[in-house]
Amino acid sequence: MSLSSCLLPFSQSATAPSSSVCSCHLAASFSNFPVSSRDYSFSRNGSLVLNGGGSNLCRRFCGLKLWILKSLNRRRGNNRKYQPVNELKTRSEHTFLSDEQGLRKESITSPKDPSLALPEVKCDAGFAEETRAAYLRPEEHILRTDLNDGFHKVGDLPPVSKQFSDDLSDVRRGASLCIAVVGATGELARGKIFPALFALYYSGYLPEDVAIFGVSRKNLTDEDLRSIIASTLTCRVDHQENCGDKMDAFLSRTYYINGGYNNRDGMSRLAERMKQIEGESEANRIFYLSVPQEALVDVACTIGDNAQAPRGWTRIIVEKPFGFNSHSSHQLTKSLLSKFEEKQIYRIDHMLGRNLIENLTVLRFSNLVFEPLWNRTYIRNIQVIVSESIAHTEKYSDGYGIIRDIVHSHILQTIALLAMEPPISLDGEDIRNEKVKVLRSIRKINPRDVILGQYKSSSRDKNGVILNGVDPTYCAAALYIDNARWDGVPFLVRVGTGLIKHRVEIHVQFRHVPGNLYRENIGINIDLGTNELILRDEPDEAILVKINNKVPGLGLQLDASELNLLYKDRYKAEVPDSYEHLIHDVIDGDNHLFMRSDEVAAAWNILSPVLEEIDKHHTAPELYEFGGRGPVAAYYLWAKHGVPWADD
Numbered sequence: 316m317s318l319s320s321c322l323l324p325f326s327q328s329a330t331a332p333s334s335s336v337c338s339c340h341l342a343a344s345f346s347n348f349p350v351s352s353r354d355y356s357f358s359r360n361g362s363l364v365l366n367g368g369g370s371n372l373c374r375r376f377c378g379l380k381l382w383i384l385k386s387l388n389r390r391r392g393n394n395r396k397y398q399p400v401n402e403l404k405t406r407s408e409h410t411f412l413s414d415e416q417g418l419r420k421e422s423i424t425s426p427k428d429p430s431l432a433l434p435e436v437k438c439d440a441g442f443a444e445e446t447r448a449a450y451l452r453p454e455e456h457i458l459r460t461d462l463n464d465g466f467h468k469v470g471d472l473p474p475v476s477k478q479f480s481d482d483l484s485d486v487r488r489g490a491s492l493c494i495a496v497v498g499a500t501g502e503l504a505r506g507k508i509f510p511a512l513f514a515l516y517y518s519g520y521l522p523e524d525v526a527i528f529g530v531s532r533k534n535l536t537d538e539d540l541r542s543i544i545a546s547t548l549t550c551r552v553d554h555q556e557n558c559g560d561k562m563d564a565f566l567s568r569t570y571y572i573n574g575g576y577n578n579r580d581g582m583s584r585l586a587e588r589m590k591q592i593e594g595e596s597e598a599n600r601i602f603y604l605s606v607p608q609e610a611l612v613d614v615a616c617t618i619g620d621n622a623q624a625p626r627g628w629t630r631i632i633v634e635k636p637f638g639f640n641s642h643s644s645h646q647l648t649k650s651l652l653s654k655f656e657e658k659q660i661y662r663i664d665h666m667l668g669r670n671l672i673e674n675l676t677v678l679r680f681s682n683l684v685f686e687p688l689w690n691r692t693y694i695r696n697i698q699v700i701v702s703e704s705i706a707h708t709e710k711y712s713d714g715y716g717i718i719r720d721i722v723h724s725h726i727l728q729t730i731a732l733l734a735m736e737p738p739i740s741l742d743g744e745d746i747r748n749e750k751v752k753v754l755r756s757i758r759k760i761n762p763r764d765v766i767l768g769q770y771k772s773s774s775r776d777k778n779g780v781i782l783n784g785v786d787p788t789y790c791a792a793a794l795y796i797d798n799a800r801w802d803g804v805p806f807l808v809r810v811g812t813g814l815i816k817h818r819v820e821i822h823v824q825f826r827h828v829p830g831n832l833y834r835e836n837i838g839i840n841i842d843l844g845t846n847e848l849i850l851r852d853e854p855d856e857a858i859l860v861k862i863n864n865k866v867p868g869l870g871l872q873l874d875a876s877e878l879n880l881l882y883k884d885r886y887k888a889e890v891p892d893s894y895e896h897l898i899h900d901v902i903d904g905d906n907h908l909f910m911r912s913d914e915v916a917a918a919w920n921i922l923s924p925v926l927e928e929i930d931k932h933h934t935a936p937e938l939y940e941f942g943g944r945g946p947v948a949a950y951y952l953w954a955k956h957g958v959p960w961a962d963d
């Protein structure tokens with residue numbers, strides 16, 4: 316890290332290149348992911364453990380979650396012609412892992428939270444048991460990577476190359492994997508899910524014999540689906556080599572299923588097709604439900620009844636929003652739990668796949684400098700800011716509003732990760748156990764502590780947005796966590812679209828130094844002298860620490876400077892898309908960034924009073940200019956809770 320200062324007292328000073336260790340640590344439990352032999356070993360239970368931190372591993376894993384750079388990449392036109400589909404090899408043609416590789420169903424149990432109030436109704440369809448997390452001990456997650464981090468140097472980050480994938484051919488193959496994207500013709504599937512799957516495929520993070528199914532109600536052929544997918548596939552800038560061939564190979568593994576208007580029949584057809592490909596051996600299945608909310612329960616239930624993997628695990632990915640209110644969410648959860656076990660359900664909020672989010676726990680729990688200060692004694696307030704400068708089409712939040720769409724999952728999950736106690740391990744359930752305690756400790760929001768805004772949308776054609784009555788596009792709120800660690804510390808949230816500046820940041824503001832000897836040098840505004848940790852996701856990911864230092868020269872002039880870790884200077888690797896990150900986690904069985912049912916319910920409890928108030932009184936949001944700073948009332952909210960406004 317470096318420190319830079321400027322001569323203006325307490326200005327935000329310039330920054331300088333910085334250094335830090337690579338803190339990537341990941342482990343995979345299935346040996347069907349190709350890694351070179353020097354990077355893995357088998358743990359005592361037979362799981363594959365990836366060894367070594369260092370630049371290579373860091374790039375391979377942090378870097379495997381890939382960023383699609385559209386402008387630089389090759390696009391395939393819709394009119395592309397494909398070779399006849401090569402059916403996937405059936406299981407019998409491969410050597411597969413047997414039980415010793417970690418598919419012992421009988422030994423898997425899911426930690427059940429007894430306090431989870433939602434009833435679990437089991438259906439008689441046999442569930443495939445999950446296998447992953449129980450096999451990886453937490454210390455294997457961390458130690459095997461970090462201890463080997465000896466050769467990481469700034470600027471010494473070799474590209475992840477074809478060589479990498481070629482090196483991996485000797486890796487033993489695991490269970491095959493079928494991934495079905497239900498809602499394959501939709502915007503999300505085309506724009507995000509298929510490109511993310513391709514990026515994972517390209518980098519070798521899908522099993523070699525993966526099969527990908529697109530399902531919708533339209534009457535299409537495999538070729539049609541391939542054309543649709545091909546039109547949005549891109550190559551990462553550092554993965555151009557053989558990209559065309561890889562695209563062809565990927566597309567030849569995609570199949571279209573016409574689900575029709577009766578999901579039961581549709582899912583049975585899908586299961587039949589999967590079976591043909593899987594043969595009789597171990598095979599896992601992921602169902603990505605990218606369908607409108609109203610279709611969700613029927614699709615999920617028919618999958619639960621008709622399409623679960625007979626020999627392997629089954630996981631379903633459910634898109635946000637997770638219900639409209641406490642009641643509808645409870646119903647949705649009940650339906651899901653009637654067909655699936657909790658550990659099979661992955662509620663995805665792509666915003667949680669951002670690097671910043673994963674960094675919260677890395678920073679807190681892998682450094683000594685933060686955690687001892689991480690409490691009410693030293694922290695004065697925490698601010699979570701998600702400010703979008705352009706109005707994304709509100710299609711998927713339209714009718715839901717920003718509280719249901721972003722605050723319920725993204726914001727509350729961010730706060731939970733920031734505020735939770737150290738989990739006993741990095742296992743998903745251990746982290747979820749701590750997150751839910753925070754969520755349950757957050758005071759129900761006082762409607763007087765919420766400011767709603769809506770940008771003026773007279774130019775609907777300009778923004779492509781149809782605002783629904785009083786749907787807020789902006790929300791500022793003050794939250795309090797009533798527990799020993801955070802009592803009295805305001806967590807201020809600002810989230811909005813159509814604002815002046817695009818930024819996603821977390822500010823942790825520390826208290827004043829008691830009896831500060833330099834009080835007079837700091838000047839009249841003591842707030843200028845407080846330390847601040849800023850975790851910035853956009854623009855330009857960075858970790859900044861504001862500190863006070865002496866300006867060189869005679870006399871004693873203090874300056875506020877920033878210790879600055881700017882990711883783009885430090886790491887040359889492309890940042891992977893959030894969907895890649897999270898789909899990879901699903902494949903890996905890592906559920907810590909996906910909300911468990913009790914977390915979902917706890918989050919609704921926090922928000923229900925304010926949502927009910929809005930619905931009851933048809934509370935009109937304060938209008939603000941598109942491209943402006945949002946509602947003025949938010950400034951007053953900050954002042955009311957004694958928090959200096961982090962300027963736009």
Ligand SMILES: NC(=O)C1=CN([C@@H]2O[C@H](COP(=O)(O)OP(=O)(O)OC[C@H]3O[C@@H](n4cnc5c(N)ncnc54)[C@H](OP(=O)(O)O)[C@@H]3O)[C@@H](O)[C@H]2O)C=CC1
Nearest residue numbers: 498499500501502503531532533605606607608610634711
């Ligand atoms: N778009 C985005 O960026 C985001 C979307 N989401 C959520 O993801 C889900 C999908 O979004 P998006 O792709 O934008 O939606 P679209 O409306 O673009 O696509 C929906 C897809 O679901 C299929 N579908 C519609 N009705 C049914 C049904 N009754 N049974 C089975 N399939 C059906 C449609 O195909 P067909 O009509 O041919 O059957 C289509 O493929 C939504 O729940 C949304 O809230 C969440 C975050 C971001």
Ligand SMILES: O=C1O[C@H](COP(=O)(O)O)[C@@H](O)[C@H](O)[C@H]1O
Nearest residue numbers: 665666703707711712720721812
């Ligand atoms: O889900 C949502 O995410 C987008 C932000 O997406 P990102 O790819 O830029 O992270 C947000 O604009 C939208 O309101 C929300 O519903």
